Amino acid sequence: MSSEKGNAKRSRPQKYKNLHGFKNTLHDTSRRTKQINSIEVKDCCARCTEIIEWKIKYKKYKLLAAPRKCVRCEEKTVKQAYTVACNSCAEKLKICAKCNQEKDKVAQSGLSAAEEASQAAQMEQELKALPERKRRKCEDDSS
Ligand SMILES: [Zn+2]
Numbered sequence: 107m108s109s110e111k112g113n114a115k116r117s118r119p120q121k122y123k124n125l126h127g128f129k130n131t132l133h134d135t136s137r138r139t140k141q142i143n144s145i146e147v148k149d150c151c152a153r154c155t156e157i158i159e160w161k162i163k164y165k166k167y168k169l170l171a172a173p174r175k176c177v178r179c180e181e182k183t184v185k186q187a188y189t190v191a192c193n194s195c196a197e198k199l200k201i202c203a204k205c206n207q208e209k210d211k212v213a214q215s216g217l218s219a220a221e222e223a224s225q226a227a228q229m230e231q232e233l234k235a236l237p238e239r240k241r242r243k244c245e246d247d248s249s
């Protein structure tokens with residue numbers, strides 16, 4: 107009985123082929139979402155990168171309308187949302203573009219590259235599971 111019902115629910119049209127691993131475009135295929143999804147967090151410490159990545163994944167990320175003034179070189183060169191320093195200053199001074207602290211210092215309490223990678227992979231998996239879980243919940247509710 108319920109198996110037929112499940113079949114009917116699956117006839118959702120798939121208009122776009124998702125080239126990215128993540129599927130937060132499942133219900134939102136707008137250009138802005140795609141653009142945000144393609145963002146790579148740069149020149150931030152592990153913690154800040156994580157924070158921004160979560161914003162991207164859960165669609166809390168807002169793009170900068172215009173470049174902001176960098177706290178270091180005072181040029182309007184900050185193009186990355188949520189950051190206070192521009193990429194070239196962050197690279198040159200080895201600081202995090204978001205919290206404006208020396209990366210080496212921040213890294214003390216942070217993660218090693220390997221840990222970081224494994225955490226990123228874990229996050230990826232969690233996110234992959236998320237829309238599915240949500241979908242299942244929706245189906246449960248409506249049936
Ligand atoms: Zn700068």
Ligand SMILES: [Zn+2]
Nearest residue numbers: 151154202205
């Ligand atoms: Zn930081």
